[in-house]
Amino acid sequence: MRQVTVRPENAHQTELLRLLRDEGPVSRAELGEAVHLSRSKLAVELDRLTEIGLVDSRGLAASRGGRRSGIVGLASGLRFLGIDIGATSVDVAVTDARMVVLEQLSEPIDVRHGPDAVLAVVLELVGKIRSGGNAVDVHGAGVGVPGPVSFRDGVPVAPPIMPGWNQFPVRSVLSQHLDCPVVVDNDVNIMALGEMHAGLARSVDDLLFVKVGTGVGCGIVVDGQVYRGASGSAGDIGHIRIDDEGPVCSCGNVGCLEAHFSGAALARDATEAARAGRSDWLADRLAAAGSLTSADVAVAAANGDQASVELVRDGGRRLGLLLAGLVSFFNPGMVVLGGGVAAGLGHPLLAELRSVVYRRSLPLATGNLPIVLSELGAQAGVIGAARMASDSVLSHD
16 A cells, blocks of 8 residues: 555645535636635746645536636545444444545444454455555555543544553554554544534534443534543543442442443343243243343334333433533533444434433523434544544645
8 A cells, every 4th residue: 555645735625625625516606705815816827736745626617707717626546544343343444535435344343352353443444445456555544442542642532341451552653554643532522523424414514422331432523623621531421320339330430321321231131031920022032042132122112022122212312401501501512322232222212312301401592402323334434533534634734
């Protein structure tokens, strides 16, 4: 894979490139109006971006009463990699300049096997995509991992469900292998970016993206930008204590939200219900499969199993109570619910969450607040990771 290091040279070029990425090919006249540049200055910047290979011409626009303006767009050959490492699977995709997924591959993994094993799978998937011709030249790669990340250093920091990953140099290792700039962040942050770029939150500047999967987290978008906090741990709601007498969490504390409601917590509680005789459906499934998962709870609830319905309602209530406080505090324009467990539980979980938040948060904060399920599914993470890479590469800084 050949490294491509071309970058914009000033703030005007950065603004032009990001407009073309987010809005698509437009005429020079429309670009000039959007960035408030004179015709001569705009021509200089666009000609330079064309010269260095970041912009190309797309013909002529319709006449606006005079000479027809040329249409410009991001170079058709620009490519970005989006890498979404989860607790139980990894997704790798290559996108074009506008974050349209050209090819995506997925592979089951166990993040607890450590960085060497997991990153070997990542590189194998990238190699398969490259062999198809979609990622020969890559301008940048974005990576999401399921734990706290020092965004500045590109390393996970004491991730509870990722033994062996603490301070592992993910950014530098992948940059060397991929031969391109790499940016690393928490997985829920890249999902929030993906939702904002290509999902239901495209027109929303202030967003909470709540992920319920193996773990629980919240991506915070403020004025169109991901808010990471002073050290990168903003939004780690899964480790907020909600019960002083609750179960021990993977982080070592007691009573965290994640210990009560997550993929692992649902599997634990479903197993307990099956063994205690509270659910014939779960007991039969446990006897047949040897273990239970959150997906089993979702299927059982959909089939009317009362114990499973109660597990979903209880989880939604706990998450809703915490989220109600966040909504009153932050006043987002939208709340998006995503992640594998949330997708599996679907509308029953969403209904419980809405009921609690709308009832418990301030009316001014919830009067026009949509709370919705993500429609991007497994593409949220890879699109967001690629978008994060493009934010870095299409910047003069």
